[in-house]
Amino acid sequence: MKTQENKTPDLDLLETILAYPFQNRNLLERAMTHRSWAHEQVAPGGEVFARRLHNEALEFLGDSVLGLIVADYLCRAYPEGTEGELSRMKHRLVSAPTLAKASSRLNLGYFLRFGRGEERSGGRSKDALLADALEALTGAIFIDGGFEAATRFVNYALGEELQGATPMSAAEADYKTMLQEKLQAGRRPAPKYSVVETLGPPHRRIFRVEVFWDGRSVRGEGRSIKAAEVAAAREALLNLKLDEAGGG
Numbered sequence: 001m002k003t004q005e006n007k008t009p010d011l012d013l014l015e016t017i018l019a020y021p022f023q024n025r026n027l028l029e030r031a032m033t034h035r036s037w038a039h040e041q042v043a044p045g046g047e048v049f050a051r052r053l054h055n056e057a058l059e060f061l062g063d064s065v066l067g068l069i070v071a072d073y074l075c076r077a078y079p080e081g082t083e084g085e086l087s088r089m090k091h092r093l094v095s096a097p098t099l100a101k102a103s104s105r106l107n108l109g110y111f112l113r114f115g116r117g118e119e120r121s122g123g124r125s126k127d128a129l130l131a132d133a134l135e136a137l138t139g140a141i142f143i144d145g146g147f148e149a150a151t152r153f154v155n156y157a158l159g160e161e162l163q164g165a166t167p168m169s170a171a172e173a174d175y176k177t178m179l180q181e182k183l184q185a186g187r188r189p190a191p192k193y194s195v196v197e198t199l200g201p202p203h204r205r206i207f208r209v210e211v212f213w214d215g216r217s218v219r220g221e222g223r224s225i226k227a228a229e230v231a232a233a234r235e236a237l238l239n240l241k242l243d244e245a246g247g248g
Helices: 011-018 025-031 035-040 056-077 083-093 096-105 116-120 127-145 147-157 159-164 167-185 225-245
Strands: 192-199 206-213 216-222
Touching: 011 025, 011 147, 025 056, 025 127, 056 083, 056 127, 056 147, 056 159, 083 167, 096 127, 096 147, 096 159, 127 147, 147 159, 167 206, 167 225, 192 225, 206 225, 216 225
Parallel strands: none
Antiparallel strands: 192 206, 206 216
């Protein structure tokens, strides 16, 4: 699809893609409008009016509605899940990369309206803005059709991710993500993983993986390379926590 080039979005096509017909199409158009476009439409000093045109308030609402819908889904799907397991799954499902992926499947970048500067900087392909658009749409549908309509939309938009969410997959992603985010927060290079040893017969294979960061390394092991990487990341996080406790 080519971009809309900041014309009024093709709302008929968008509603077909979203599988939701709006009663109030102004909400749909607003959900697809970035603040950079809105501010170009008003005279200097018209910032307050511009806020009525762009999607930030809908994004704020949609963030909360989306979180509630995902939490409700997880509690129903995993009634015996611990708070930690449910929180990890929810965090992953509502994260910007996950929402951006779902947004891309719906081709939302095609329908977004941006100002000239944001358009030139590639706003249509930025994960953060695509995730914001999905949140804004959720908020718009919640206002237009209520909680049940918003729930149907979230299940439709995030169906693939919801079905793939399990306590194990969330835990496996969590330690590696936490390690990478911790190092990035300190402006340090991302960790690197390497398989250093494979043990046991094919049907009972054990993998040992070493993770390297800041000239240091630790190892972890597991029944799969991924599990071994998670174990290594968990050990690295423990080392970093001990460093902080000791003032190192």
